[in-house]
Amino acid sequence: MNPWWLTMLGGLLGSAHCVGMCGGFAAVIGLNTRSTLGNLRAQLVYSCGRLMSYATLGAIAGFAGQRISHSAPAFLNIPAVFCLIAGVFLV
Template identity: 35%
Template sequence: MTTELTLFSAFIAGLVGSVHCIGMCGGIVGLLTMSLPDNVRQSYLRLIPYLLTYNIGRISSYIIAGVLMGFLGAQFSQMLPLENPRVVAMWVSGLFMIALGLYIGAWWQALTVLEKGGSYLWRKIEPLGRRFLPVKHPLQALGLGLVWGWLPCGLVYAILVFALTSNSAWNGGLLMLAFGLGTLPMLLTMGATAQWFTQFAQKLIVRRIAGFVVILFGLMIFLPHHH
């Protein structure tokens, strides 16, 4: 499995999967923008520093989680009596990518089990985020992003499994960075654009197309690659 394909898959999963994120993260971005002073909210130029710092915080949390998962995966694969742990890792990440596509397309909601598990941890972290509200400064938005990056989300968890199979802390961090960058366009525009965009992105046909794209990437992982 080439690293480029894996990183590109993570980026595409972030890009098309952020359609699904709108329901969850959209509320948070709404909360962030609604707590800002009127003069900031009414000007997209003034809003940009807040949206950028919030998203830098969120993606930083993804990278930290990816580094941890990559490191744990590398340690774990050394302990397993497998001849080629990379092949096993490839199969696991491919299958997870397909599950992720089915989840985004609303065909199969198995990843909600992961979200339920994560919600226990989230109950411990969530009160920290409230300390940064109402947001009056971009640094507070950064802090809010760092905390809200741990919000339980099947999409994030699926890419974290990807990171777990990446075989190193560095690769795990890179994967989550690629995924985070993929989610940026949707979350940056959402902080500023009207409600119609959210409604469009949540249409079943849009989710199905996005899910189908991610499934294709999952299947591509199983194709033989030439190094």
């Protein structure tokens, strides 16, 4: 059980990654719109699409992990290995 401030700190430190990776896309989206409402709409569509793609990929990975872990007891450590691999790629 992590204290709440560690969770907040992790989110704050992780936001630098989001600004670096997605900030350029978000800035370019608003260049062609002349109105604030049009810019807001474009940003909202971009953010919803990004979140839905992350949620879909997470659901697929979760479903695959559940199927692997329940298919054979010998594969119980495979989700842990996938988590370690994902952690290495995120760094």
